[in-house]
Amino acid sequence: MTHVTHWSTVIRRQAGRIMIVLLALGFIAAVGWRFAGSADAKSNYAVPQDGKIESKLGVRITQAALVGDGGLVEIRYTVLDNQRASAFQSDVQHPPLLKNEKSGKTAWRTALMRQGHELRPGQTYFILYENNHNAIKRGDKIEISTGSGKLAHVPVR
Numbered sequence: 001m002t003h004v005t006h007w008s009t010v011i012r013r014q015a016g017r018i019m020i021v022l023l024a025l026g027f028i029a030a031v032g033w034r035f036a037g038s039a040d041a042k043s044n045y046a047v048p049q050d051g052k053i054e055s056k057l058g059v060r061i062t063q064a065a066l067v068g069d070g071g072l073v074e075i076r077y078t079v080l081d082n083q084r085a086s087a088f089q090s091d092v093q094h095p096p097l098l099k100n101e102k103s104g105k106t107a108w109r110t111a112l113m114r115q116g117h118e119l120r121p122g123q124t125y126f127i128l129y130e131n132n133h134n135a136i137k138r139g140d141k142i143e144i145s146t147g148s149g150k151l152a153h154v155p156v157r
Contacts, residue, residue, distance in 0.1 A: 048153050056148035058084025062124065064098075065157040066131065066138050073098060073107050073129040073136050073156070075144065082119045088146075089119065097145045098129055098136060101152065105135035 047061055054060050058081035067074045075096070079085040098107040109130040119125065136142060136156055144151045 045155065045157065047155070048151060050149065050151050053146065053149045053151055054080055056084070057088045057146060058082070058086075059088055059125075061144060061151055061154065063157065064136075064142055064144075064154045066136065067128075070134070070138070071131055073131050075127045075129070076124055077126070078124050079119045079121050082121055085119045085125075089125065094147055095127060099143045099145065100136050101141045101143055103135070103140075105133065107131055107135045 045063075047063060049060060058079065059077040060080055061075060061077050063074070063076040065074050065076075066072070075098070077085075092110075095108070095110040100106070107129040109132060111128040111130075138156055140156045141153050142156055144154055
C-alpha cells in the first residue's frame with residue numbers, strides 16, 4: 001500500500017505543478033491578447049479642416065465619437081482663439097447641428113461643457129449630443145453645421 005500511496009502523491013504533485021503552469025500560461029496569453037488587440041482607434045483618423053470656419057468660431061474640430069454605449073455623440077474641439085471660442089461655446093441657443101451624411105438623420109440635443117470659465121488656446125473641450133434614434137453610428141461621416149458654415153465628411157469613431 002505504501003508504494004501506491006507514494007505514486008499517488010507523486011502524481012498529485014505533478015498534476016498540481018502542471019495545473020499551475022497551465023494557469024500561468026493562460027494568464028500570460030489573456031493579458032497579451034488584451035493589450036495587443038485593444039486599440040480601436042486607427043492611426044489614420046483625420047478630421048477635415050476649414051480655415052474660414054475655424055477663424056470665425058475660434059475652434060478646430062478634432063474628433064467625433066460615439067460614447068456612453070452609443071447613446072451620446074461627443075464632438076471635441078481645440079481652442080484657437082479664446083474670445084471667439086467663448087462666444088461659440090456660450091451660444092447655447094444655436095449649437096452646431098450634426099447630420100449623418102448617409103441617412104440624413106440629425107442630432108441636435110446638446111449638453112455643453114460648463115459655461116463661464118476662461119477657455120485657453122490649445123486646450124481641448126467638448127460638446128455632447130444625445131444620439132436620438134441612433135441617428136449616428138460608428139464609421140459614419142457627419143456634417144457639422146454652424147451659423148458660420150458647414151464642416152463635411154467628419155468621420156465618427
